[in-house]
Amino acid sequence: MNVAVTDVRQGHWSWPPTTLPLVAVVVAASLWISSLSAIDPGQMTDLGLLSVLPVRFYAGLGLLLISACAVIYYGRAHPALFTLHVVVLIGMIHGTPAWVYGTLRYSWAWKHVGIVDYIQRHGAVDPAVSVLPAYHNWPGFFALSALLTEGAGFENPLAYASWAPVIFNLLNLGALTLLLRSLTRDRRLIALATLLFFVTNWVGQDYFAPQALGYFLHLVILAICTTWLGAAQPPSLHTIRRLLLWRRLAAAVHAVLHRAAATEPGDRAAKGPMARGWAILVLLLFAAVVTSHQLTPVMTIITVTGLVLVRRCRDWLLPILMVALFIGWLATGAGTFMTDGLASLIASIGQVTDHVNSSLRDASRFSAGQVIVSLVVRALTLAVWTLAFLGAIRRWRAGKRDLSAWVLGAAPFVPLVGDSYGGEILFRTFLFSLPAAAFFVAALIYPRSRQGRTKGAAVPSALLSGLLLTGFLFSYYGKDRQYYFTSQEAAATVYVATHAPPGTLLVEGSRNYPSQFKNYENFIYVPIAREPADSQARVVADPVGTFVRWMSDARYNDAYIILTRGQKIDTESLGSLPPGALSNIERALRHSPRFRVVFANDDAVVFVLASDKQGSGQREVSAQ
Amino acid sequence: MNLGARTHLFWPLLLITAALAAVFAAYFRIGPPLQAAIVFPFVLLCPGMALARLLPLRGELEAWVLAVALSLTLGILVALAMLIAGGWSPLGGLTSLAAVTLYGAVLQLARGPVQHRQRLGAQSR
Numbered sequence: 001m002n003v004a005v006t007d008v009r010q011g012h013w014s015w016p017p018t019t020l021p022l023v024a025v026v027v028a029a030s031l032w033i034s035s036l037s038a039i040d041p042g043q044m045t046d047l048g049l050l051s052v053l054p055v056r057f058y059a060g061l062g063l064l065l066i067s068a069c070a071v072i073y074y075g076r077a078h079p080a081l082f083t084l085h086v087v088v089l090i091g092m093i094h095g096t097p098a099w100v101y102g103t104l105r106y107s108w109a110w111k112h113v114g115i116v117d118y119i120q121r122h123g124a125v126d127p128a129v130s131v132l133p134a135y136h137n138w139p140g141f142f143a144l145s146a147l148l149t150e151g152a153g154f155e156n157p158l159a160y161a162s163w164a165p166v167i168f169n170l171l172n173l174g175a176l177t178l179l180l181r182s183l184t185r186d187r188r189l190i191a192l193a194t195l196l197f198f199v200t201n202w203v204g205q206d207y208f209a210p211q212a213l214g215y216f217l218h219l220v221i222l223a224i225c226t227t228w229l230g231a232a233q234p235p236s237l238h239t240i241r242r243l244l245l246w247r248r249l250a251a252a253v254h255a256v257l258h259r260a261a262a263t264e265p266g267d268r269a270a271k272g273p274m275a276r277g278w279a280i281l282v283l284l285l286f287a288a289v290v291t292s293h294q295l296t297p298v299m300t301i302i303t304v305t306g307l308v309l310v311r312r313c314r315d316w317l318l319p320i321l322m323v324a325l326f327i328g329w330l331a332t333g334a335g336t337f338m339t340d341g342l343a344s345l346i347a348s349i350g351q352v353t354d355h356v357n358s359s360l361r362d363a364s365r366f367s368a369g370q371v372i373v374s375l376v377v378r379a380l381t382l383a384v385w386t387l388a389f390l391g392a393i394r395r396w397r398a399g400k401r402d403l404s405a406w407v408l409g410a411a412p413f414v415p416l417v418g419d420s421y422g423g424e425i426l427f428r429t430f431l432f433s434l435p436a437a438a439f440f441v442a443a444l445i446y447p448r449s450r451q452g453r454t455k456g457a458a459v460p461s462a463l464l465s466g467l468l469l470t471g472f473l474f475s476y477y478g479k480d481r482q483y484y485f486t487s488q489e490a491a492a493t494v495y496v497a498t499h500a501p502p503g504t505l506l507v508e509g510s511r512n513y514p515s516q517f518k519n520y521e522n523f524i525y526v527p528i529a530r531e532p533a534d535s536q537a538r539v540v541a542d543p544v545g546t547f548v549r550w551m552s553d554a555r556y557n558d559a560y561i562i563l564t565r566g567q568k569i570d571t572e573s574l575g576s577l578p579p580g581a582l583s584n585i586e587r588a589l590r591h592s593p594r595f596r597v598v599f600a601n602d603d604a605v606v607f608v609l610a611s612d613k614q615g616s617g618q619r620e621v622s623a624q
Numbered sequence: 625m626n627l628g629a630r631t632h633l634f635w636p637l638l639l640i641t642a643a644l645a646a647v648f649a650a651y652f653r654i655g656p657p658l659q660a661a662i663v664f665p666f667v668l669l670c671p672g673m674a675l676a677r678l679l680p681l682r683g684e685l686e687a688w689v690l691a692v693a694l695s696l697t698l699g700i701l702v703a704l705a706m707l708i709a710g711g712w713s714p715l716g717g718l719t720s721l722a723a724v725t726l727y728g729a730v731l732q733l734a735r736g737p738v739q740h741r742q743r744l745g746a747q748s749r
Contacts (some may be wrong), residue, residue, distance in 0.1 A: 123712030143703035145698065148667055150714035151650050152660035159656070160664075189676055213696060219694040274680070281694075288697040333708075528643040 018078050024067035024477075025084055025415035031060030032092045039100045041484045046573060048480035049097065052471055064089055065199075065465050072191045073458035082191050086173055089198055094165035094206070097480065103490060104162050107566075108484045109208045110490075112142070113157050114520040119146040120156070121519075127336035129521060137337035140292030141210035156517075159209035167226025168212040169198065175219035176435055182226035183405050183439055185265055186449045192461055193435075199468050200285030200384050200438065202377065202475030203431040211428075214296035217289050221282050224311040225304055226404050228278040231266025232314030234258050257311055260401035269314065271309065281313050286322050288328045295415070297326045299413050299432045302414045306407035333413075337613050365575025380471035384437050391440035391447070398447040402439075409436030482512055482570045489564045490514040492604030497522070497561050499598075503557040507547060509567030509582045513604075524556065528585075529567075529576040540578060543585040544592045551609050558608075561589065565603040632736070639729040642666045643722035650718050663718065671688050671698045671721045674728025678735070698724060 035057040045051040068085040097105050104110055115135045119125060125136040125143075135142060149157050176197055180190040205211040234257035236296035237250065244250040270278055290297045301322050307313035330338050366374060388409065395402055416425055430437075445461045496506065497518035504522055508515065510529035528539055539546045551559035563586050571577040589595045589607050599606035646666035649659045672694030673687070681687050702720045706712050 030673075119707070124707055126709065139707060140700040140704055143707050147699060147703040147706075147714050147717045148664065151646070151651060151667065151718050152663045153650075153656045154660065154697050159660070171692060175693070177685060178689055182672060217693055217696065220689060223689075268682075270680075277679075281690075284701075285693055288700040292700060379742070448739045 003339060018081060021067045021071050021081050021085070025081075025088055026064055028060040028064040028067070028092075029088050031056040031063070032088075032096075036059070036096065036099055039096070041101055041263055041480070042486075044481040044484065046367050046481060047372065047474070047478060048483075050370075053096075053477075057096075061089075061092060061469065062466065064092070066462050067194075067470060068195055069192075069458055069462040069465060072188050072195070075188060081288040083173075086194060086198060087170065089195075089542070090166060090169045093165075093198070093476070094169055097477075097484075101162070101484050103485050103487055104158060104208070104514070105480070105485075106204075106207055107485075107515060109161055109164075110485075110514045110517040111520070112208050112210075113140075113161060113517040115142045116145045116149060116157050117518055118521060120150060122526065124378035126521075127334070131521060131523070132516070133337055133340075133526065134294065135210075137334035138210065138292055138294055139333075141213050144213075144385065145148055145208075148582075151209040157208065158517075164208040164212060165206045168206045168216060171216045172219060173198075175216055175223060178223035178227065179219055179408075179435055181441060182230060182265055182268075183402065184400075186446060189439070189442050192440040192445060195465060196441050196468065197434060197438040199465055199472050200380065200441075201431070201434055202472050203382060203427050204476060205428070205431055210293040211296065214289050214293035215431065215544060217285050218296050218300050218432070219450070220304060221285050221289075221300055222307075222408065222435075224278055224282050224285075224309055225267050225315075225318070227265075229275060229282070229313050229315050229318070230307075230404075231261065231264070231269040232308075234261050234311050241587060256403070256486070258567065259399070260310070260312065260403040264399050264402070264404060266311070267416075275315065279318055281322055283325065287325060290325050291333060292333075295428055297322070298415055298418075299412055300430075301326060301454060302413040303432075305573060306411045307404060310403040312404040312407065332424045333529040349401045358568040360569055367573045367575070370479070370573045373474055376471050376478070381427075382476055383471070384430070384434070384441065384468070387444060388437035388440040391443040394447045395440065395443045400448065405437075405439050409433050409440065467596045477571075480540040482566065482573055485514045485564075485566050486603045488601040488603040490517075490565060491565055491601065492562055492599055492606055494518060495599040496562060496606055500560060501557045503555075505551060505553070505559040506557040507559070507584075509563045510570045510576060512570035513564040526550070529571050529583075536577065539585070540581050543588045544594055547589070548594055548609065560598075561607040563593075563605050563607075633733070635673065635677055636729040636732045639670050639725050642670045643725040643729075646670075647715075647719055648721050650715050662690075666725075667695065667699050667718070667721060668692060669695050671695045671724045671728070674725045674732070677732055678728065695721075 035054040038054045039052050039057075040051075041049070041052065043052050064085055068089070070081060071082050073083065104113070111132060112135070116134065119139070119142055125139045127133065127136045129136050145157055149155075149159075154160070173194070176194055177190065180193050184190060205215060234254070237254045240257075241247065244253060252499075264588040269275075286297065286300060289300060301319055304313060304322060305319040308316050308319055349462050392402070392406065392409075410433075412429045416429060441464070442461075445457055445464070493514050497520075500506070500519075500522055502522040504524070506523040506525050508525060508527045509527075511527050516523075516525075527538065531539065546563060551561075553559075563582055568582045571582055572579060586605060590597065590605075594610050595607045596610045597605055598608050642662075643666065645662050649662045653659070669691055673691035675694055676687050676690040679690065680748075681690070698721060699717075702717050706717055
């Protein structure tokens with residue numbers, strides 16, 4: 001990537017344009033690499049990975065950030081040098097867990113491996129499957145992963161899935177740069193916005209998941225719309241008056257549209273057959289998005305529609321065709337899922353407060369460390385949006401209208417009206433608004449091309465980046481004690497998956513362990529932590545009696561209980577079960593003659609009914 | 625052969641080589657890590673690069689970003705087509721992507737150095 005940083009000032013003291021920043025990058029990378037061997041994820045406390053990162057890791061991050069801000073400010077270094085800073089930053093943040101953990105981070109990533117496993121075994125998907133049906137109705141990402149996995153000769157995606165955050169963030173770096181170039185010609189603003197994006201993107205939707213792929217394609221689509229399909233001629237005042245009957249409003253809108261057309265880049269807009277070619281390319285990319293993810297197409301359609309309305313995208317037919325593609329997939333490939341879910345979706349439209357609240361978990365039951373993490377997440381989110389608003393005002397007062405950026409920032413708030421998206425809509429809104437938010441936050445430092453002539457611009461940008469990065473580290477790493485799993489936990493799942501027949505009941509402490517990544521469709525899952533309060537109370541009071549009743553049910557061909565280290569950490573941290581509940585349950589089962597252990601290691605144990613011979617008539621196996 | 629002609633030939637020849645190597649590696653199942661080292665870059669980059677370099681772009685960043693986006697898209701669509709048609713075949717999927725790559729590479733060769741000089745001219749502005 002070449003983010004050329006144009007020189008904007010002569011400093012009072014000289015700044016070697018390339019050597020010193022290059023040395024800083026090398027030193028930062030060296031500090032990082034030397035710190036990796038000292039990180040023991042098994043020692044994480046309630047503050048997650050932060051609690052085990054050595055001081056030199058933080059020193060390397062700080063040095064990198066200061067050097068990057070200096071490179072942006074002085075603007076005389078080689079363009080690729082800033083790129084190198086961001087690449088190393090991505091490596092440090094997202095490569096550290098991948099390298100240090102040795103296993104796939106985050107329980108949902110394991111479930112996604114399970115969907116790929118399903119496709120590899122069946123060569124098909126089952127839209128009517130009872131568990132994880134959404135993935136079978138939007139299978140694009142998983143189908144590609146299955147093709148890659150088998151084409152590369154791997155048994156499953158576990159061989160490469162851990163590195164997905166590094167890959168997707170590097171891809172986003174390229175796409176984001178293209179998008180930001182269509183918003184401004186000021187290369188300092190582009191560079192600082194890029195840096196701020198990566199030190200504030202705490203949402204963590206960059207793992208082995210359809211959202212990560214969808215987000216990258218979404219950014220590329222927007223970049224095409226604002227670059228090669230951008231810069232439409234604003235309508236005349238007469239046309240606007242016919243739409244907006246109020247004269248003053250029409251005049252104001254006309255002034256804004258023309259000011260935006262004059263100040264935003266627009267020299268790359270294609271015409272004629274070439275423009276149609278770009279539109280076809282957009283629709284092709286959108287087809288991949290539509291078949292891979294539920295929410296991203298909605299965000300893309302709303303954003304592109306907004307760009308068309310403010311005449312920052314000239315192809316008015318594009319949103320219409322995108323809607324047609326989206327509805328077409330909902331009616332066909334995702335028809336089974338929509339038939340079941342449409343009624344609840346319609347009922348939830350307009351419940352904005354409920355959707356927002358569903359994203360904000362009740363932290364009163366959290367452990368102390370998780371309360372801190374939760375508060376920092378909310379503070380960081382609020383801070384970014386507030387700073388972005390202030391930056392947008394500063395740009396407006398500097399004569400820049402930035403209509404494209406306003407649309408990119410505002411459009412993601414529209415889906416708040418529609419659905420809670422499983423309690424995650426607020427965080428997804430933050431994710432999709434972040435490119436524009438980072439742009440406007442950067443504009444606080446560099447509101448116009450000639451601004452930032454004093455030494456003061458470098459210091460605030462470094463301080464701002466450092467503060468936001470601190471919040472990011474809490475937010476992104478703060479739950480890693482739950483997200484980290486050992487190979488021994490995974491071994492327990494493999495044991496159950498390879499011994500259980502279809503129609504097996506699997507009682508779990510919680511969903512937080514390497515689950516559903518092998519033969520996942522064979523099981524009926526009952527996580528204790530998600531049971532209703534009265535059912536949980538019965539389990540906690542009498543685990544032996546309750547589980548005997550559940551597991552003796554003739555509807556199930558077999559039955560297992562799996563309790564792991566990760567489940568215990570999860571329930572303790574989030575308060576989803578009384579303190580020590582899972583340990584007490586395990587103790588009760590171990591001491592009960594009605595249960596026997598069929599698999600055990602330091603981090604997991606699997607129980608069956610002692611009377612159960614079918615499928616689990618194995619002696620106790622202690623795994624490595 | 626002048627520098628422009630050599631530069632113009634680089635990507636088409638690389639793409640053709642990568643396509644043939646990927647199909648060969650998958651067909652003969654040479655096994656990871658070598659099979660992965662060949663197939664991964666091919667699927668994630670080559671089909672899209674074969675088509676993206678036919679577009680009027682300025683600079684390598686645009687080419688690489690669009691190439692990866694297009695490659696992922698084509699990979700998804702090919703894999704989905706196999707799922708929907710009930711003919712799941714990773715080798716078949718790789719062969720389809722290789723066909724797209726070869727098509728784009730041949731088009732680049734056929735368009736010749738004229739288009740390449742135009743692209744170099746666009747990059748220098």
